[in-house]
Amino acid sequence: MVNNLELGKLYLVGTPIGNLEDITLRAIRTLTEVDLIAAEDTRRTGKLLQHLQIKTPQLSYNEHNHNSRIQELIARLQEGESIALVTDAGMPSISDPGVQLVQVAIAQKIRVIPIPGGTAVVSALAASGLPTDKFVFEGFLPQKETERISRLELLRCETRTIVFYEAPHRILKTLTDLARTVGVDREIVLARELTKIHEEFWRGSIGEAIALYTKERQPKGEYTLVLKGTAETNLIISEAELKLELQQLLDQGMTRSQASRHLAKLTSLSRREIYQLDLN
CATH class of the missing domain: 3.30.950.10 (Tetrapyrrole methylase, C-terminal domain)
Structure with missing residues (x-):
């Protein structure tokens, strides 16, 4: 078993969402020092790296290949390599397949370190x-x-x-x-x-x-x-409206418990009171 002290680190590096000046000094240093950059599009990230004069090697990691890449990246982290995960723009793992890599890394006791950057x-x-x-x-x-x-x-x-x-x-x-x-x-x-x-x-x-x-x-x-x-004044107030909303949520696939919890946030009633409503 690999000792946790020998494991590499996974850095989530925020990159500019448009203007290349919107990158932090910490992000630049991290991208320079890691062993590998896992990028959504290596061509697009390559332009950023060229602009910053960074020569760290890249490997693609995106929605098309992330299932096959995860084990490869985890193996490298377990061998002690440090990896920076970047997306085309903004913070990786936000509406991005990077979240799957983060989850596996956490499960494997690998340290995940966010390097904050711009987000749309x-x-x-x-x-x-x-x-x-x-x-x-x-x-x-x-x-x-x-x-x-x-x-x-x-x-x-x-x-x-x-x-x-x-x-x-x-x-x-x-x-x-x-x-x-x-x-x-x-x-x-x-x-x-x-x-x-x-x-x-x-x-x-x-x-x-x-x-x-x-x-x-x-x-x-x-x-x-x-x-x-x-507006707060537009929230559900009558029992008839509440029953209608509850039935619609059930029809859309929510469980009774999920729907009751959702509607409790919009009324003065508790989740239990809504759960017990008679829809017949």
Whole structure:
């Protein structure tokens, strides 16, 4: 058995989400000193390394090969090598297959060390102008329409600010689905090309955003959507509404316990009281 003192370390290194100047001195030092960099796209990371004059060898690790790469990387860590995991932009393991490597490393008693860097979710939220004291991050919504609508239905009564990632070719469809589930009047911020030359924050209602991308412009660049949560006054209040919401959650695949716990956050009733509601 390998002694824990001899194990290598897995570094999660945050890289710029656009502007190459947004990298920390600690990140540069780490990328220079590790034995290997596991990168989402070695070509893209190679440009960053060239800019920083770093010559550490790379190995690809991404959604297409992570299952086969994990054991190879873990073996190298167990042999005492240090590895930096990077994604194309931002923090690895956030909406990223890096989380699987992190989980296996932890299970193998390998130390995981985060090297903080920029993230689109926090950058967009901070500059959105929407409440930041409480928020939820949903990452990318499901691509299948039925699954996407079901997910948005679950978020319809969420009071916290909600942050999504979205690709340009799906932005209009996502806005349309949001209009169907939370309404056209809900406030939303569309953050585009964060930290880059054409960075833009568009603020308005979902309905206005749909009109914008239907009539005036074509979506370009990667988007981070920041959606205002529902007002407290819009929460479920009547027993009939509560029963309807409970049944919808059950129909979408939640267990009675999960659905009751979810709805308890939106009412003054306890999880147990909601669980015992008669739906017949």
